[in-house]
Amino acid sequence: MSWERRFPGVLTLALMFIPIAMIAATFILTDYFSVNPTTYPPPFNSIVPLVLLIMAIISAAVSYITAKDEEPEWGPQLPFKIVEAIDVAIIVLSIMLVVLLITFYFI
Numbered sequence: 001m002s003w004e005r006r007f008p009g010v011l012t013l014a015l016m017f018i019p020i021a022m023i024a025a026t027f028i029l030t031d032y033f034s035v036n037p038t039t040y041p042p043p044f045n046s047i048v049p050l051v052l053l054i055m056a057i058i059s060a061a062v063s064y065i066t067a068k069d070e071e072p073e074w075g076p077q078l079p080f081k082i083v084e085a086i087d088v089a090i091i092v093l094s095i096m097l098v099v100l101l102i103t104f105y106f107i
Contacts, residue, residue, distance in 0.1 A: 005070055008083050012070060015063035016083055019056035019090045026052050026097060033104060046105040053098045060090040 008016075026049040031037035037045040064087035071080040 005072065006076055007079050008067055008070060012063055012066045012083060015059050015066065016086055016090075019060045019063075019094065022052040022056040022059070023090070023094065023097065025049070026101075030101070030104075033100060035104065046101070050098065050101055053094045053101065057091055057094045057098075060087045060094065063087045064091075 027033070029037075029040055029049045029052075030045050031039050039045070064084055067080050067083040067087065071077055071084075
């Protein structure tokens with residue numbers, strides 16, 4: 001049918017790209033996960049990246065859910081599947097970085 005979307009919406013794509021910026025900010029704030037970061041003071045190299053990664057997980061999960069809802073029952077589904085795969089990859093990467101951040105700076 002012509003009323004179904006052929007490509008993911010702007011909100012879905014925005015929610016997919018925002019976590020990538022948050023992950024990049026995490027690398028910058030922690031000096032690429034340096035054991036002794038010197039660029040920023042302690043709250044900005046331990047707590048703020050943790051909050052950014054948790055927000056990245058939430059944003060990618062919301063993007064995954066909206067892509068799943070927008071996905072048509074018939075017609076081209078490949079763009080939606082690509083968005084869903086990227087969102088799952090972002091969630092897994094963010095969880096791995098949270099574990100790495102906790103082991104470096106909190107344990």
